[in-house]
Ligand SMILES: N=CN[C@@H](CCC(=O)O)C(=O)O
């Protein structure tokens with residue numbers, strides 16, 4: 001007779017398990033059992049096997065919904081400084097690209113982040129992680145990219161790793177040394193190429209040796225790195241055994257997504273300017289398409305990502321906050337669910353997939369998390385909602401009642 005560490009009864013469960021054909025992979029009047037941090041049983045409550053009722057703590061959900069806990073698969077949440085002044089500049093007519101070309105934008109955050117201590121960055125990151133955690137997020141990807149030199153890039157990645165060690169939220173780290181051309185290289189004749197060589201010869205080997213990153217990312221764009229430079233960095237990353245991702249087709253179509261597909265990237269992110277040949281390429285390679293409605297909204301973009309084409313070619317869509325000081329200072333994954341539906345016309349089910357199963361795929365951890373299935377890590381949330389669509393429908397009153405992370409009940413007051 002099984003004895004479980006935890007049993008939840010009187011709940012409805014959006015399993016997000018693709019093998020369950022119901023919308024949201026739903027099981028109504030369900031139960032879920034946890035043992036050793038993993039899901040041990042899930043199904044209809046009236047089909048519960050006999051279990052050791054004396055030694056199994058039982059929690060009642062009063063008919064509310066459980067979903068996999070949320071995954072924010074694209075953030076830049078370790079940084080110092082604020083870019084509110086640039087927000088004002090943009091509202092006075094200066095474009096994001098223009099600000100970047102004038103040495104502001106990413107570079108202004110680089111200056112602030114270079115000056116900040118590890119302790120300061122940790123404290124800033126911890127508050128932001130807490131904000132996401134309160135909304136039911138238990139896995140977050142954090143990119144570097146506001147250092148652009150060995151010391152600051154490794155400082156950012158160390159802080160991200162430390163955040164993961166000191167918080168119940170799991171942190172996946174991504175090295176984004178190729179985020180912008182640093183001031184030291186900006187005015188050199190072949191500055192961008194020289195910086196790419198520095199990334200490959202000096203930064204990447206250190207990042208890999210110190211095991212600071214799970215993946216490597218590049219900003220492939222007219223104001224950042226071209227295709228050839230992108231290919232060099234991503235190829236070197238693969239040689240170090242690191243996973244790869246790409247910021248691509250955000251402001252123009254550079255063909256970055258096709259390159260990412262060719263190299264086997266886990267995801268291409270932003271993708272407003274992605275065309276059908278790019279969509280076909282990522283469909284064939286199994287690369288996820290990450291849409292970032294916060295950046296689209298905050299930059300008042302007009303070019304929509306090709307959602308219909310992504311659907312047509314069955315590309316897994318991911319929704320993330322892209323939390324960062326320049327293009328998406330919006331630290332809320334729940335807000336992104338709403339925006340993905342209102343701005344990009346994702347269905348609430350697609351949006352939830354984009355922050356659970358597909359987000360796990362985009363991080364290469366879908367064998368462990370992202371859906372409620374026997375054997376997966378017990379990462380789930382109990383929500384004060386009557387249907388899963390409510391997670392995308394309404395925003396502002398946090399419906400998260402309880403988070404369970406690897407089988408641990410997380411206090412919602414911390
Ligand atoms: N697009 C490139 N990088 C960030 C923006 C960073 C910034 O403006 O600070 C993004 O994902 O939107």
Ligand SMILES: [Zn+2]
Nearest residue numbers: 074076247322
């Ligand atoms: Zn980003």
